[in-house]
Amino acid sequence: MERPGWSPDVVIAATDGSEGSLRAAHVAASIAKNNNSKLYVITVVRPPEGWWGVGGAPPTATALAKALDEAQHSVLDLTTKDLDTEGIEVQTVEEFGDPAATIIGFCSEVDADLLVAGRRGAGLIERFVMGSVADRLAHYAPCPVLMIP
Numbered sequence: 001m002e003r004p005g006w007s008p009d010v011v012i013a014a015t016d017g018s019e020g021s022l023r024a025a026h027v028a029a030s031i032a033k034n035n036n037s038k039l040y041v042i043t044v045v046r047p048p049e050g051w052w053g054v055g056g057a058p059p060t061a062t063a064l065a066k067a068l069d070e071a072q073h074s075v076l077d078l079t080t081k082d083l084d085t086e087g088i089e090v091q092t093v094e095e096f097g098d099p100a101a102t103i104i105g106f107c108s109e110v111d112a113d114l115l116v117a118g119r120r121g122a123g124l125i126e127r128f129v130m131g132s133v134a135d136r137l138a139h140y141a142p143c144p145v146l147m148i149p
Helices: 019-035 063-078 098-107 124-130 133-140
Strands: 012-015 038-045 090-096 116-117 147-148
Touching: 012 019, 012 098, 012 133, 019 038, 019 063, 019 116, 019 147, 038 063, 038 098, 063 090, 090 098, 098 116, 116 133, 133 147
Parallel strands: 012 038, 012 116, 038 090, 116 147
Antiparallel strands: none
């Protein structure tokens, strides 16, 4: 039986491991399950600049890649471990780069019908300089965006 109204085929949950993004992933999974949609759970790590400290030597490329890979796996494991996704197709996605731009590009790439993300943005200084990821997603995503507090 066809359901009246809008029914998303592709739902994306953007996660960074924060409480808001974990709630967003649960909402995204519920929407995907109720609509028999494909669910993507994406995390994007911005490579750190200068995280090794003032005057310290930068990590080797291998050490940095390993640390970033472990961080992504940790976020995705935390996010997906309790999601109710029985009966729907789920794919996890790990990307590096600017979180907002990368998520927006991914939405276009997979022709997303809905992006679900936590609304809590970056700290005050980063928000002033760069704008929050949530704000940029809400303004530039090529699909409807649901922000979860």
